[in-house]
Amino acid sequence: MLRWETLSLGLLLFLQGCALSRPEKAPPEEAAHYKFPIALPTEGQQVLSGPIAAAVSLAMEDFLPLGHTLPSDASPMERCASRRDAYDVTAVPGSADASVVFVSFSPRESTCRDLPGPSRSDTPVVYAVDITRSRILSVQK
Template identity: 65%
Template sequence: MEDFLPLGTKPRRDAAPTEVCASQRQSYDVTAVPGADGVVFVSFSPRPDACQGLDGPPLADVPIVYAVDTDRWLILSVQK
């Protein structure tokens, strides 16, 4: 989560309400799935009820998936 949405992230001053909502960690569901060889796939996707009815661009409904090496705690790849 720290790479995806670092603590203290703030939207720009003129951000639309959906952008303000998107900058909050509670707007996302996080799913972790174990893979082979000590790799975990971590998916961040907008919660279905998050940011609904707000002005501004909608949140992308495609999840962002990280592949993380749990032996060295390194991000191997990010699929956006």
Template identity: 45%
Template sequence: MAAAIALAMEDFRPLGSRPVQEATALEACLLRRDAFEVMASPGPDGVVFVRFLFNPDVCALSSPVLDAGATYAVDVKGGRILAVQ
């Protein structure tokens, strides 16, 4: 599970990602790894499904944010991402 989450997170929000200087508070928040909750569940044949859900409370945003997360299908044995939605 941990390996699948780490692989998906590195694709979703690579370490060292920084907002551009003119970024809004929302744009800067969306680049923060800690602004996303993570859920993972095992699937068939060694596949793990990893989902990132945006938590606006982390950045105290006043406007709603829709569709800021992603779901990954990760082949843990092969160390690769099979699909992203």
């Protein structure tokens, strides 16, 4: 069986182009200063299959929707826990035909540590995603 390693949420932000809400883009004058490498480096590279990327994108949009706003009195812990980069992601095909993918969001140990406010659960949230129908089948919290 294929093993999928924990994915960087930074990569997931890139995958959100298909989300209902579009990510913020830098203004053209700032974007003009950014230079892309001639070739992408292979060190640290993580390649996701289309079905895995789609499943992660669907689950992430439900877990922490783009554009979600917190109340003005949110604690530092709540603000930190609402960031997508505060979680590691694991994705695993759940069936032989790969039509179902399990996506797990686990709090990163190094993020949101020792912040005031209610502590967040260390229990991962797991999604079962039907990628052929682009829908979430179930969520285990």
